[in-house]
Amino acid sequence: MRLIHAPWYMKNITGLFSKEKGPNRGFTAQYAVFWIFFKDKKDMSDTRLINHELIHHEQVKELTPFLFLPIYLGNYVFNLFKYKFDADLAYRNILLEKEAYIHENNFTYRKNRKRYAWIKL
Ligand SMILES: [Zn+2]
Structure with a gap:
């Protein structure tokens, strides 16, 4: 399992589905079979x-x-x-x-x- 810091993806793609709008939009993390994507580096620990x-x-x-x-x-x-x-x-x-x-x-x-x-x- 690889942990990936992907702020652009998390804000702009998962942000389409999150209820939070503005600079905090997007999911905190997303599981994707081989990877876990994170919006913020601090959440990777x-x-x-x-x-x-x-x-x-x-x-x-x-x-x-x-x-x-x-x-x-x-x-x-x-x-x-x-x-x-x-x-x-x-x-x-x-x-x-x-x-x-x-x-x-x-x-x-x-x-x-x-x-x-x-x-x-
Ligand atoms: Zn879940």
């Missing part, structure tokens, strides 16, 4: 954030990116309707995100996690 993204890596290892992406995006779109187009609530309730948020502070979780743990959330 944030172990909680890295653990969160590595939980997504475990999910991709069991699903492959070809299943992970449609499940992730499909669950997001479903949640948009469920939560009346509250984009943040829809995002936080994606099952794959819920697993990562619930366990991001548990640094032994990835070793002990059961496969497809996110399905039961």
Whole structure:
């Protein structure tokens, strides 16, 4: 896994989807199979954030990116309707995100996690 500082990409591309506008726009970090992209250099040593993204890596290892992406995006779109187009609530309730948020502070979780743990959330 390579950690990549990509401020332009994070601000201008993920910024299209983040609710924050202006100079702080864009996601803090984004998992992308072989890489984790970061907006700010200081976050590249944030172990909680890295653990969160590595939980997504475990999910991709069991699903492959070809299943992970449609499940992730499909669950997001479903949640948009469920939560009346509250984009943040829809995002936080994606099952794959819920697993990562619930366990991001548990640094032994990835070793002990059961496969497809996110399905039961
Ligand atoms: Zn996440």
